[in-house]
Amino acid sequence: MGVVWQRLNKRTLILAFSVSLMLAMIQFYPTLRLIGDQSDYFDSAYTKWLGVDTFQSISQVYYLVLPLLAALPVGSVLNQDHVTGFLTQLRMKVPTKVLFRGYFGWSFLLGGLVTALPLLVNLWGHLLVLPSYRPDNLLHSNILVISFNTLSVGMYYAHPLLHAALAIGRTFVWGGLLSLFVTGVGLYTRQRFMGIGLVVLTQLGLILVQPLGVTSHSFAPADFLRETANANVSWPAALGVTAVFSGVTLYLAIRGWQRLVHA
Amino acid sequence: MFTRRLWRQQCSQLTRYRWLLLIGLFATVISGLRSWSQSPNLSPLVLYKTLFEIGGFSWGYLPIGLIVGLSVISPRLNDYGATGSRSIWICQLGVQSFLLQGTLWLVWTGIMAARFSELVGWPASWIVVWGCVQVGINQVFFVSVALAVYIATQQKLIAVMGTWLGEMLLADLLARPQSPFLRFQSPSTPEMTWVATGLLIGGMGLLWGLMVMIINRRDL
Numbered sequence: 245m246g247v248v249w250q251r252l253n254k255r256t257l258i259l260a261f262s263v264s265l266m267l268a269m270i271q272f273y274p275t276l277r278l279i280g281d282q283s284d285y286f287d288s289a290y291t292k293w294l295g296v297d298t299f300q301s302i303s304q305v306y307y308l309v310l311p312l313l314a315a316l317p318v319g320s321v322l323n324q325d326h327v328t329g330f331l332t333q334l335r336m337k338v339p340t341k342v343l344f345r346g347y348f349g350w351s352f353l354l355g356g357l358v359t360a361l362p363l364l365v366n367l368w369g370h371l372l373v374l375p376s377y378r379p380d381n382l383l384h385s386n387i388l389v390i391s392f393n394t395l396s397v398g399m400y401y402a403h404p405l406l407h408a409a410l411a412i413g414r415t416f417v418w419g420g421l422l423s424l425f426v427t428g429v430g431l432y433t434r435q436r437f438m439g440i441g442l443v444v445l446t447q448l449g450l451i452l453v454q455p456l457g458v459t460s461h462s463f464a465p466a467d468f469l470r471e472t473a474n475a476n477v478s479w480p481a482a483l484g485v486t487a488v489f490s491g492v493t494l495y496l497a498i499r500g501w502q503r504l505v506h507a
Numbered sequence: 508m509f510t511r512r513l514w515r516q517q518c519s520q521l522t523r524y525r526w527l528l529l530i531g532l533f534a535t536v537i538s539g540l541r542s543w544s545q546s547p548n549l550s551p552l553v554l555y556k557t558l559f560e561i562g563g564f565s566w567g568y569l570p571i572g573l574i575v576g577l578s579v580i581s582p583r584l585n586d587y588g589a590t591g592s593r594s595i596w597i598c599q600l601g602v603q604s605f606l607l608q609g610t611l612w613l614v615w616t617g618i619m620a621a622r623f624s625e626l627v628g629w630p631a632s633w634i635v636v637w638g639c640v641q642v643g644i645n646q647v648f649f650v651s652v653a654l655a656v657y658i659a660t661q662q663k664l665i666a667v668m669g670t671w672l673g674e675m676l677l678a679d680l681l682a683r684p685q686s687p688f689l690r691f692q693s694p695s696t697p698e699m700t701w702v703a704t705g706l707l708i709g710g711m712g713l714l715w716g717l718m719v720m721i722i723n724r725r726d727l
Contacts, residue, residue, distance in 0.1 A: 263668070270676075305675045308566060312668045320664070437663040438527065441578040444570065445530045452537040452567055 247338050248346030251330075252321065260316035260358045264306075268294055268362035271302045272369045279373055288377035289370035290404035291384050294363055295411045296471040298387070304474075306362075307466040308451075311443040314355040314419040315426040319440060322347045323430025326504070340505050348424060348497055355423020360416035367408055379404055387472070394472040395479055411471045418465050418486070425493045431500030450485075509590065517602045524579045528607075531575035535611050538567035539618030551627045552694070558619055559638050559691050561682055564645070565675050568615060572646050573653050573671055576607050577663045580654070593722050600654060600718070608650055612643045634694045641691035641700060648688075648707050649674055651714040658718045 271294045278287065290296065297303040325331040334343060379389065379401055391397045400407045422443055429439030450464035454475050462468065462475040468482040521528060541563065549557065580603055616639040623635040649670055657666035674681070681688040687703035687710075697704075 259665075263672070267672075301678070302676070304566075305672070308570075308675075309668060309672060312664060312671075316664055316668070435524075435578065437578050440664055440667075441527055441574045442530065444574050445527075445534050448567065448570060449530070449534045449537055452534065452541055455541050456537065 245342075245346040245349050247334065247342070248321075248350050251325070252318065252350065257317045257354065260313055260354075261361070263316075264313045264358055264362040265365065267302060267306045267309075268366040269369075271297060271300055271306070272366050274300070275370055275373060286377060286380075286383050287374055288379060288384070288404075289367065289374040290376065290379050290400075290408060291387050292374060293370040293408065294366040295408060295415075296387065296389070298472060298474055303470075304466075307469060308447075310359050310415070310419065310466065310469070311422045311447055312440065314359050314422040315440045315443065317354040317358055317423070318347075318351040319355070319423050319426035320430055320436040322351070322427050323433070323436050323439075326431065327434050327436075331504075340501075344501055348427060348501075351423045351427040352420035356416035356420035359419030360412050363412045363415055367412070376405075378402075389472045392476050393474065395468060395477055395482060400471065407471060411469065414482075415469045418469055421486075421489060421493055422465075424497060425489070428493055428496030428500055431496070431504055513595075513598060513602060517599065517606060520581065520603070521579065521606060527578050528575060528610075531571055531611065532614055534571045535568065535614050536618065538563065538571065539615050541567070549626075551623075551631060554623065554626060555634065555638065555694050556692060558623065558635065559642070561678055561689060561692060564642060564689070564691075565678050568611075568642070569646065569649055569674060570667075570671050572608055572611050572650055573667045575611065576604060576650050577653060577657060577667055579603060579607060580657070580663070594719070596722055597715070597719050600658075601715075604647075604650060604654065608643075608646060612639070612646065615639065615642070637697065638691050638694065641695075641704070644704060644707050645689055645691065648711055648714075651711045655714045655718050655721075658721050 275292055294303050294306060322331070325334070331343070379387075381389075381401060389397060389400055394400055396407065396410070399410075425443055426439035429442060430436065433439075447464055447466060450462070451466055453459065454462045454464065454467075459481075460476060461478045461481040462473065463481055463485050464475070465485070467473040467475045468477045468485075580600065616636060619639055620632045620635050624632040652673075653666045653670040656669055657663055660666065678689070680686070682692070687706035690700055690703045
């Protein structure tokens with residue numbers, strides 16, 4: 245994986261981390277102003293952090309631009325190297341298996357980290373400045389965490405840290421998958437932006453479909469990646485979409501790579 | 508002769524990206540249809556507000572326009588040698604953007620006008636069409652911003668993300684009464700919005716001028 249790491253454009257990587265961290269910090273800023281003040285809502289870190297906040301538009305913005313952030317560091321690198329011929333040059337010196345692991349491994353890892361790490365920093369920041377009260381369904385009824393809009397709602401009230409960790413874990417996996425998908429699509433087209441366009445348009449389509457009443461539960465990652473959403477969510481819908489998307493992504497990546505190697 | 512070739516080339520370019528365009532059009536239709544779920548008992552004013560809510564533009568219509576628009580853009584498609592002038596690349600960008608954004612706008616406007624006329628009646632639909640014209644002006648402005656960023660950085664992803672993020676984060680600021688942006692959320696006559704419209708068109712002129720300057724200064 246070292247060969248691909250050396251080839252990566254670190255400026256793009258820093259830019260992706262900076263943008264995602266900046267968004268997470270913008271959401272954190274109003275909480276900083278609460279320090280020393282008496283809150284009317286018995287605010288807890290678990291009721292204010294980015295993954296559970298449905299009041300500030302910035303938290304919705306974060307999950308909307310998540311596919312773009314995930315794809316920014318490595319998503320289009322393989323396509324670029326394929327089009328410029330650099331990959332052909334690399335294949336003469338490095339075994340193809342090592343290259344496959346390098347491109348797709350970094351794509352998954354950095355796609356996941358760019359989207360999940362800022363969430364971790366945001367939660368950590370909230371835990372530093374707010375008490376970590378366990379959320380209460382009466383005291384914190386203002387945030388409306390109920391079974392319709394929250395996956396494993398019982399766990400949220402019983403083990404909030406574990407629930408938050410699960411949401412961050414889901415974001416990591418989906419960030420990685422989205423980046424892998426863009427990398428995989430890049431093997432079939434010369435247009436670098438095609439994969440990213442497809443991912444963002446599909447997510448927008450899935451977000452917009454639910455309010456039409458076509459489905460009872462949201463299929464959009466932007467909804468089920470958060471701890472609580474503004475739409476109805478369920479485990480079967482979330483797992484189903486994850487399974488289908490993982491299957492399509494793996495097919496695109498493996499088949500595309502085989503086509504490239506045997507060409 | 509050359510203009511005809513340019514238009515024909517750009518149309519065939521669109522057919523090459525038909526799958527992405529179809530997904531874009533599908534997303535636009537869904538985005539427009541969201542407003543159809545509103546109750547038919549709403550007053551025309553409230554109905555207008557729900558049709559043109561800022562979230563629908565920022566989180567649905569604008570990103571579709573930006574992504575579809577920039578995906579298809581291929582600035583050096585046309586042969587420089589055919590004209591010997593760099594302005595051919597700006598003409599290309601203009602034609603591509605006109606075809607793509609125009610198609611999306613027509614679909615969006617059709618859905619909006621159809622819904623409004625169904626609930627309020629045809630004679631009142633011109634208000635919605637004027638609202639859609641204002642949406643279109645904002646759409647073209649933000650697409651021009653994205654194109655200018657793309658021409659300057661050669662990075663489509665940064666152009667789309669920068670423009671979309673900027674619009675979403677500044678939406679509250681941009682939609683204030685003093686601002687010329689996003690002035691389509693309440694019914695208005697052309698006389699009421701001509702200053703905002705003029706400023707936006709002027710801004711677009713500046714952006715396209717900037718693009719011409721960057722293209723002319725860049726090494727071949």
